[in-house]
Amino acid sequence: xxxxxxxxxRDAAPQVLGAVIRRYHDFxxxxxAVQEALLAAAVQWPREGQPENPRAWLIQxxxxxxxxxxxxxVARRRREEAAAMEAELLAPPVDAERNVDEDDTLVLLFMxxxxxxxxxxxxxxxxxAVGGLATAEIASAFLVPESxxxxxxxxxxxxxxxxxVPFRLPDAEERAQRLRAxxxxxxxxxxxxxxxxxxxxxxxxxxxxxxxxxxxAVHKLLPDNGEVAGLLALMLLTDSRRAARSGPDGELIPLxxxxxxxxxxxxxxxxxxxxxxxxxxxxxxxxxxxAAIAAVHAEADRVEDTDWPQILALYELLKRMxxxxxxxxxxxxxxxxxxxxxxxxxxxxxxxxxxxxAGHHRLAAVRAHLLEMAGDREGAxxxxxxxxxxxxxxxxxxxxxxxAARLR
Amino acid sequence: MxxxxxxxxxxxxxxxxxxxxxxxxxxxxxIAYLKGLTNELRESGELVSTEGLxxxxxxxxxxxxxxGAPITDGVFPESKxxxxxxxxxxxxxAGRAYAIGARASAAPGPGGEPLNMAIEVRRVVSxx
Numbered sequence: 001x002x003x004x005x006x007x008x009x010r011d012a013a014p015q016v017l018g019a020v021i022r023r024y025h026d027f028x029x030x031x032x033a034v035q036e037a038l039l040a041a042a043v044q045w046p047r048e049g050q051p052e053n054p055r056a057w058l059i060q061x062x063x064x065x066x067x068x069x070x071x072x073x074v075a076r077r078r079r080e081e082a083a084a085m086e087a088e089l090l091a092p093p094v095d096a097e098r099n100v101d102e103d104d105t106l107v108l109l110f111m112x113x114x115x116x117x118x119x120x121x122x123x124x125x126x127x128x129a130v131g132g133l134a135t136a137e138i139a140s141a142f143l144v145p146e147s148x149x150x151x152x153x154x155x156x157x158x159x160x161x162x163x164x165v166p167f168r169l170p171d172a173e174e175r176a177q178r179l180r181a182x183x184x185x186x187x188x189x190x191x192x193x194x195x196x197x198x199x200x201x202x203x204x205x206x207x208x209x210x211x212x213x214x215x216x217a218v219h220k221l222l223p224d225n226g227e228v229a230g231l232l233a234l235m236l237l238t239d240s241r242r243a244a245r246s247g248p249d250g251e252l253i254p255l256x257x258x259x260x261x262x263x264x265x266x267x268x269x270x271x272x273x274x275x276x277x278x279x280x281x282x283x284x285x286x287x288x289x290x291a292a293i294a295a296v297h298a299e300a301d302r303v304e305d306t307d308w309p310q311i312l313a314l315y316e317l318l319k320r321m322x323x324x325x326x327x328x329x330x331x332x333x334x335x336x337x338x339x340x341x342x343x344x345x346x347x348x349x350x351x352x353x354x355x356x357x358a359g360h361h362r363l364a365a366v367r368a369h370l371l372e373m374a375g376d377r378e379g380a381x382x383x384x385x386x387x388x389x390x391x392x393x394x395x396x397x398x399x400x401x402x403x404a405a406r407l408r
Numbered sequence: 409m410x411x412x413x414x415x416x417x418x419x420x421x422x423x424x425x426x427x428x429x430x431x432x433x434x435x436x437x438x439i440a441y442l443k444g445l446t447n448e449l450r451e452s453g454e455l456v457s458t459e460g461l462x463x464x465x466x467x468x469x470x471x472x473x474x475x476g477a478p479i480t481d482g483v484f485p486e487s488k489x490x491x492x493x494x495x496x497x498x499x500x501x502a503g504r505a506y507a508i509g510a511r512a513s514a515a516p517g518p519g520g521e522p523l524n525m526a527i528e529v530r531r532v533v534s535x536x
Binding site for chain 1: 410456500531
């Protein structure tokens with residue numbers, strides 16, 4: 001299948017699904033029917049040519065599957081076929097597309113990121129129902145067997161069904177909170193893809209590109225929401241370093257050692273523009289602040305040109321906004337860069353008693369770097385080793401062991 | 409998060425070591441219990457893989473000699489600890505992995521009594 005057709009199908013997926021759910025009121029079955037329609041398109045279109053109205057074609061094929069489904073259900077219950085006929089008769093014509101199609105993407109996202117689901121289930125369901133990805137693709141992205149992922153998705157759909165979530169946008173007061181959950185899921189999908197961008201995994205779908213695509217869709221629907229713009233900007237600015245952040249053998253290259261020529265200027269420009277527009281509208285949120293920090297890094301052509309005082313000021317704002325130990329950790333690094341390693345190390349101390357971070361490799365790794373800055377080689381070696389023992393990422397472990405070896 | 413749950417079954421003492429001497433219905437109950445657990449993990453969408461290993465009667469330690477050819481050592485029928493099988497699961501948090509470990513630990517032994525064998529739970533590192 002060509003890249004553009006794949007893109008077209010995946011872009012259409014949530015809108016087709018929305019239309020089918022509206023007609024048949026059965027999310028789980030509609031989701032399966034749309035997957036089948038996407039598959040049918042992928043097989044038929046290259047052979048027979050793309051239909052004039054691809055979306056209508058998909059809705060029609062999915063609708064036929066739904067009718068079959070309803071019929072078999074009815075048969076199983078030993079009832080008349082009347083209900084299936086009725087479903088068909090009551091169905092509005094295919095081309096009666098309203099402007100709600102685009103909102104459907106959002107309704108679906110709210111549904112897939114429902115609080116009754118575990119994070120892993122929400123991610124899987126979002127990628128399938130909104131991203132239009134096949135179960136096998138999602139499974140390979142998360143390195144689990146296809147049957148495991150299929151089961152996870154099917155359970156998520158059952159959970160949604162039994163929670164009785166209606167297929168419509170949540171109330172205004174609930175919406176802000178639910179949108180946060182959606183943005184969080186997109187952020188996690190992005191991160192999953194970002195850490196897993198090893199060279200030998202080219203055949204794996206690019207989760208970070210998928211997250212960017214979905215964030216773009218949400219931004220298009222809610223152009224005035226600063227946090228949506230902030231998240232999209234953060235993803236683009238982070239993704240811009242992709243080519244520079246690992247070496248030929250997948251080894252980790254930290255920000256200060258990266259070849260900045262490899263940074264993607266187009267992504268930096270787009271992210272920066274988005275961020276500027278969002279910031280000018282007031283009400284600054286945490287994604288915008290994180291994007292702003294990434295933008296400051298992106299501005300520096302050489303690591304020594306980094307505007308650390310500005311980064312420090314942004315982390316201070318971010319720290320006031322959220323009680324997140326990861327923010328404290330990064331705040332400590334910025335502090336060390338501006339006020340010296342001793343000031344940074346002071347800020348790390350309270351984290352030792354923070355249960356969320358106490359045993360985390362990042363704490364030890366940051367402490368190691370700051371100790372090295374302070375000239376305490378022995379202490380740095382010890383902390384690099386500790387961090388290497390604690391991380392669950394092999395490239396990261398190799399990097400940390402190298403650092404310990406370098407100082408020994 | 410992926411975890412491996414290893415049934416290092418001999419840390420439980422002599423009871424299990426004598427599995428070959430169990431009553432058939434006890435062996436059956438034991439196998440059915442662990443199969444049931446595996447099926448549950450499959451249905452919950454958490455199972456990544458699982459394998460059982462043959463009994464260590466034919467286990468050898470292998471080292472490369474100077475020319476790279478294998479030098480084998482063993483068998484060690486007296487070993488108290490050996491890996492009998494494992495599950496790799498993809499779960500929400502460590503607590504869930506421990507809960508699954510406890511389920512495996514409580515597999516029934518002779519007379520249907522839970523063995524409460526030790527299950528070693530380790531996080532799997534990712535190559536990314």
